[in-house]
Amino acid sequence: MLAPLALLDQLQARLDETIGLLPTATAGGFASLILELPRTLTLAPELGHPGFSFTHGQQGELRAGCGMAAQWTAQGPGRLETLRARAQTLIRHWHQYDPDETGFAGFALLGFAASPSPARSARPPQAGAELPNALLWLPELGLCTRAGQSALVLTTPLPVAPGILRERWRGWLAQLVTALAAPLPEPLTPSPLTALGSLPGLADWQALVQEALAEIRRGSLEKVVLCRRLGLKGRRSFDPRRLLAALAYLFPACQVISIRRHGTRFVAATPERLVRVVGRQVEVDAIAGTAARSASAAADAALTAALRASDKERREHAMVVEAVRAVLDDCCDEVRVPAAPGVMQLHNAQHLWSPLSGRLREDTDLFTLATRLHPTPATNGKPQAAARDWLDRVEPLERGWYTGAAGILEPDPSGRLNADLWVLLRYAEVSGDEARLYAGAGIVRGSDPLAEWRETGHKLAAVATALQFA
Ligand SMILES: C=C(O[C@H]1C=CC=C(C(=O)O)[C@@H]1O)C(=O)O
Numbered sequence: 001m002l003a004p005l006a007l008l009d010q011l012q013a014r015l016d017e018t019i020g021l022l023p024t025a026t027a028g029g030f031a032s033l034i035l036e037l038p039r040t041l042t043l044a045p046e047l048g049h050p051g052f053s054f055t056h057g058q059q060g061e062l063r064a065g066c067g068m069a070a071q072w073t074a075q076g077p078g079r080l081e082t083l084r085a086r087a088q089t090l091i092r093h094w095h096q097y098d099p100d101e102t103g104f105a106g107f108a109l110l111g112f113a114a115s116p117s118p119a120r121s122a123r124p125p126q127a128g129a130e131l132p133n134a135l136l137w138l139p140e141l142g143l144c145t146r147a148g149q150s151a152l153v154l155t156t157p158l159p160v161a162p163g164i165l166r167e168r169w170r171g172w173l174a175q176l177v178t179a180l181a182a183p184l185p186e187p188l189t190p191s192p193l194t195a196l197g198s199l200p201g202l203a204d205w206q207a208l209v210q211e212a213l214a215e216i217r218r219g220s221l222e223k224v225v226l227c228r229r230l231g232l233k234g235r236r237s238f239d240p241r242r243l244l245a246a247l248a249y250l251f252p253a254c255q256v257i258s259i260r261r262h263g264t265r266f267v268a269a270t271p272e273r274l275v276r277v278v279g280r281q282v283e284v285d286a287i288a289g290t291a292a293r294s295a296s297a298a299a300d301a302a303l304t305a306a307l308r309a310s311d312k313e314r315r316e317h318a319m320v321v322e323a324v325r326a327v328l329d330d331c332c333d334e335v336r337v338p339a340a341p342g343v344m345q346l347h348n349a350q351h352l353w354s355p356l357s358g359r360l361r362e363d364t365d366l367f368t369l370a371t372r373l374h375p376t377p378a379t380n381g382k383p384q385a386a387a388r389d390w391l392d393r394v395e396p397l398e399r400g401w402y403t404g405a406a407g408i409l410e411p412d413p414s415g416r417l418n419a420d421l422w423v424l425l426r427y428a429e430v431s432g433d434e435a436r437l438y439a440g441a442g443i444v445r446g447s448d449p450l451a452e453w454r455e456t457g458h459k460l461a462a463v464a465t466a467l468q469f470a
Helices: 004-021 079-092 162-181 202-218 240-250 297-309 311-331 366-373 384-394 449-468
Strands: 030-037 051-056 061-066 070-074 094-097 108-112 134-138 141-146 149-157 194-199 223-233 255-260 265-270 273-278 281-292 332-336 342-345 349-360 405-411 417-423 427-431 434-444
Touching: 004 030, 004 162, 051 240, 051 405, 070 079, 079 094, 079 108, 079 134, 079 366, 079 417, 141 162, 149 162, 202 223, 202 384, 202 434, 202 449, 223 384, 223 449, 240 255, 240 265, 240 449, 255 405, 265 417, 265 449, 273 366, 281 297, 281 311, 281 434, 281 449, 297 311, 297 342, 297 349, 311 332, 311 349, 311 366, 311 434, 349 449, 366 417, 427 449, 434 449
Parallel strands: 030 094
Antiparallel strands: 030 149, 051 061, 051 255, 061 141, 070 134, 108 134, 108 405, 141 149, 194 223, 223 434, 255 265, 265 427, 273 281, 273 417, 281 349, 332 349, 342 349, 405 417, 427 434
16 A cells, blocks of 8 residues: 555646646636546545545445535426536536546536425424535545546636646645545444434324325325434534444445535435436336344344235335336336335345336436436325325425435436436434434325334434444
8 A cells, every 4th residue: 555645646746747638728618637546445535525425335336526616506396407407518518538547437416305495484494404405516526436446536617727726636635645544433332322302203293194194095195205303412523434434334235425515414324226327227226115123033034024025015115116117117118127026134124125227218318317206205105296295284394305316427438427316315414413313104004103103213223323333
């Protein structure tokens, strides 16, 4: 491994050799320089804010970004159309240079809140207000790892004075090398957390589930996903690197996400991919139907068997599969749907899981797919519009980005936009020694209010367990 100074010298020398490739005098657009990083990153270094990271342990993939070469925001029902126009303009005027032939490309974060409408003032304010409703964020420094290889991507708006750019990028390299040299935080013994209360509380939750069941009996809804928020306080300020390392360790099959623009950090460890588009290949996860885990192998197997056999859990799951299949049938050829769901086992819970796929038709794109898919009945309900209206009226909190989606957007060599977007589940807003965790449960005919409350408890345990180690 290279010593920090040697690494910095090496990166700065390579920057000096290659920076001349960039069309710094071009009026408008962006330029990126992609350089090999002679280190494999498995966790994103902490480079301050604004910054974001996406880490998938099992897939061995990492994307992180910091600083802001540009950002575009939108809200309202046409929010993704607005961002599509921005993204298309961006890729038409984005000059990328990969002199080390790493094969990586410059990338942006694409993310959006659960609801396209701005927060309603009647609801309690929520920290998620720090994030715009929908966002396309092009970082100044990007870091990526795939298949054991890592690279960095430096991006600038054009035109730019070459001398200023060189100094600015040398500064980023110094910051990166310092962050990489920082020792990994020691694992701590878990520290107890104090509950600050749930919104809604248990009694209100039970009443809300009864209301939902009455609506289901009346026939206006078939399913609705109710959520709650739990406040937790730690004995110490939560350390972001320890938190993200704990999430990545506990949830290797999940996408571990961190987004920080100002004071609050938004984290998620989500098992559910909203949509991945690579070229014409489309993949979507349908995940719904949940059981607890047990430390005893026999009891765990019994829980899995009961989950597979449960009529209520299978109905809850089937509604998500049908909704996703309907969108893929409209937008894709060669749609594949598993004959029966598998089970995805996570540290804190297990879910019925159906991975669907298709081949994107020429006349559509990932923005259409994302708009049509989101929100699936896994986080909203069925029918989509009726569930959304009912939740808007009845749910006592703003979801913010919880059950929204976020992921990476990047152009492929043919100029198409690829993306990997994840539903923001197992989600929390973390600030100092306090965290607000969100979880929901799908209510269908046959749901039991107390069992659904316990289910949200299993889901909340995902981030809560990691927080104890932070
Ligand atoms: C709404 C959440 O989970 C969804 C995803 C998987 C299983 C679910 C369920 O069984 O209810 C939910 O649909 C959440 O984790 O907050």
